Structure formats: structure tokens, C-alpha cells
Amino acid sequence: MTQTSATTTLPTLRRRATLRRSLGLLADFRFEQSDPDRFYGHLAADTVSILSDIWADAGPTTSAGRASLAGTRILDVGGGPGYFGQAFAAAGVDNYVACEPDVGEMAAAGIRLASSVRGSGMDLPFADDVFDLTYSSNVAEHVSDPWRMADEMLRVTKPGGLMVYSYTCWLGPFGGHETGLWQHYVGGEFAARRYEKTHGHPPKNRWGESLFNVSCADGLRYAETTQDSGDAEPVAAFPRYHPSWAWWMTKVPGLREVGVSNLVLVLRKR
Template structure:
């Protein structure tokens, strides 16, 4: 099946070997976050640059990339290396200082649901695995579109609740309920999970994201696909129910009107 222009470059990169490599790195999210987020950062830069080139015909050099929920700035070096000005927004000061990464004068503390950024001021607004951690993800999505320049790209990538990683560190027990999974994790480890259901982890679904992307009047939906799947499995996004279980992480790409 032919790909829309915006995803054509990235589709060529979305191979089975890439999927296997990323899956192996996911095991280290809690035990070795530098390894996990380092691999994710490199892949994220490829994703955004490929989508930007597909949509605009140009690379990221000279652009402003806003990363909503940027944490301690794992993605900073990667975006700077391709010539972009990288600006992370993070609400949690603990997360902002979790790693020794110099973001002085650049990082902004603020909520994704009320971005402290001027309307129409960034070329690319990107969020990776954050929407499932906010109580109103579509309000955050609206905010991401608001701050994007007309003609610019908004890329939202998030983990689906009914997918295999929906419970994050609580494992597959989330299929029996987020609260039950959290209690089991506490009994097993002696401490609360980092991602606490109902407080910092919420059930977000594929169908919800597609409905929001198709209904917003501020953006044009250019593509929606599973972030970590090989390109021959992207058809799953089109199948209700199945997509909630197997897509795992949905990417929606919009152009700001």
C-alpha cells in the first residue's frame, strides 16, 4: 500500500529490525533510563525529521521544535545536532533535573494542558509518551496545535491503555484494572509504581486520538500510524478493537491550519 507523502520517508525506516531493537531497549526504562531514552531520542529525531521533510520538503535546520513533556531533556542533543532549536516544556521540576543535561535558559516549566507558549510560535510541536500521563490529553493536544505556526507540524505519540505497555511498569496486570495492577506492584516491590494509575497514568485509547484528530478545526490530519511497528503492520490502525490491543503506541500527525 502506498504511503502518504508525509510518512513516505519514515515508512522506509520502519523495518522489523528497528522494531525488535526498540523493543529490546524498552526493558531498561526503569533500570537503565539513559539507555532507554537515549535510543528513543535518536529514533524520535529520525521520526520528526522524516515527517517534517515529507510535509514541507525541508529538514529541521533553523526550525523551533517544542517538546511537550520533555523531562530532563534526553532529546535535546539529537535535535540540536540536526540544526533545530529545541525547547522542552515539563511540569515536574524533579523530572527536569533528573539527569545532568544542561538546559539552562531553554527549558520551560509548565503544563501541557496550558502551555506557556505564544500562539503560532513553533515550527514543530511534538510530544512523546506523555498524553497517557495527563488527565485531559485532548486539551493538551488542542494546546499543541495552538502554539504551532500555520503550516507547521504537530506530532502526538502516546501509549494505548489496552496495548501490552499500557500499564507501564505494572506489566500486563493492568488488563485486570489499573488500581489492581498498582496494588500488586506495591506488594511485590514494597513501593508505589512511578506511574500511578488515576494520578499520573490514565487510560487513553486509539479511537479517541483518531476522533480528536479528525474533528479538530485547527489542524489537518496528515497521517496516523503505530509508532514502533514495521510499516507492513500499519494497517492495524484502521481496524476498531484490534487497534486498541495491538497498535501499542499511536502517532497522529497534523498540519496546523
């Protein structure tokens, strides 16, 4: 992949990506199951900040200079129970649409969003070229064909708009999600069985059903194919939770699979 350097193309985001931010996000991971409001609330706020910076750095230029998400039409693929919608509203963004296939997930936190649409990321219920910014946060590893979902996201993105695709890499420490930090290295089925034996119930994310092996290299290859086909221009690829001085990991085969943890792809639709 002929990859544009994230450190030069996303200067605003790079300044935000500090060690202090990374440590704060890492500390929140232990609350995912016990206190989801805390975990997902902080993650959603951080996501809005990331997208605001990416849009400012790589979005369309305006006469006023720095581009703002205000007035931007945004699609969140896999919006979940509404934490992200709340965070966008708090940031003054009122043109936000969430697409989520699971009714139970949509209602899990008791958050009501008028802009929620039930639908699959594999076949988005939207016309071509309608959103300025499409993004997905930690969804790709939960679908059986993540690159079909990525294609769908590009389809509904306007020419010149951005697609931001963020997912958990299988060989990173959080690849097994709640099943543990090392168990998935033995195997996804082993991790699921061990979790059920330890906790007395199956994990939320079941290997082979709602959790799949998606590598860092898979995402970089996908970005390369969109460039080769002329569908999109890769803008950046970087580790979502790392300080900016560690973003070089995405360029090192092998190391990136265990070290990146969560890959963010930024593509500009042509």
C-alpha cells in the same frame, strides 16, 4: 475519520520503519527502569529521526526540495530530563524548546538545557502560532485531559506547521507501563497494588494520578474533530514502533486497541 494513508504521505519515514528497528526498540524497553540513559537515549535519537522524516515528507516545501529540521523552531511538550534536547543538538537542531512541569523530572538525569521551560502542557506558556513543529512523546497518557493538551499544542503551532502527538494506548501491552504486561487488563488499581506488593514501593506511574486510560480510538476521534472544525488537517496516523507493513492496524477497530501499542497522530495546522 477520513484518514490520509500514512504509507503514501510519509514515504521517507516508511522506509525507516523496518522490522529491525522495531526489534531494537522493543529490546530497549526492559532497560527503562534499570538503565534509563540507554533506554531514553535510544528512544530520543529514534524520535529525532522520526520527526526529521515526517518534516521532510509533510513539512513546508523549499526550493532545495527536502525540508530539514535545521532552523526549524520546535517545541517538545513534556521534555523530561533532557535526553530529547541532547538528541536534537546532536542532529544539528539549535532552535529547540522543552516544556516540562516537574522540576524533579527536569533534573533527573543531570542534563542541563538552556532551552528548558517549566510549564504545564495543559496551559502552555507561549503565544499563539510561534512554533513550526510541536510534538509530545509518551505524555498524553500521563495527563488527565490529553486533548486539552493537544489543543494547546495546536494553538502554539504556526499555520502550515505540524503537530506530532505520540502516546501509549491503554489496552496495548505497555499500557500499564512498569506495572506489567497484563496486570492493567485486570484494572489500573489492581496493577498498581500488585506492583507495590511485589516491589515494596509504589510504581512511578500511579493509576488515576499520573497514568490514565487513553485509547487509540480517542486519538483518531480527536483528529477528526480538528478536521471538522477546520483547525487542522490530519496527515497520518500510524503505530510508532511497528514496521511499516503493520501500519494498517490503525484502521481496524478493536485490533488497533491491543495491537497499535503507541499511536502517532500527525496534524497540519490550518
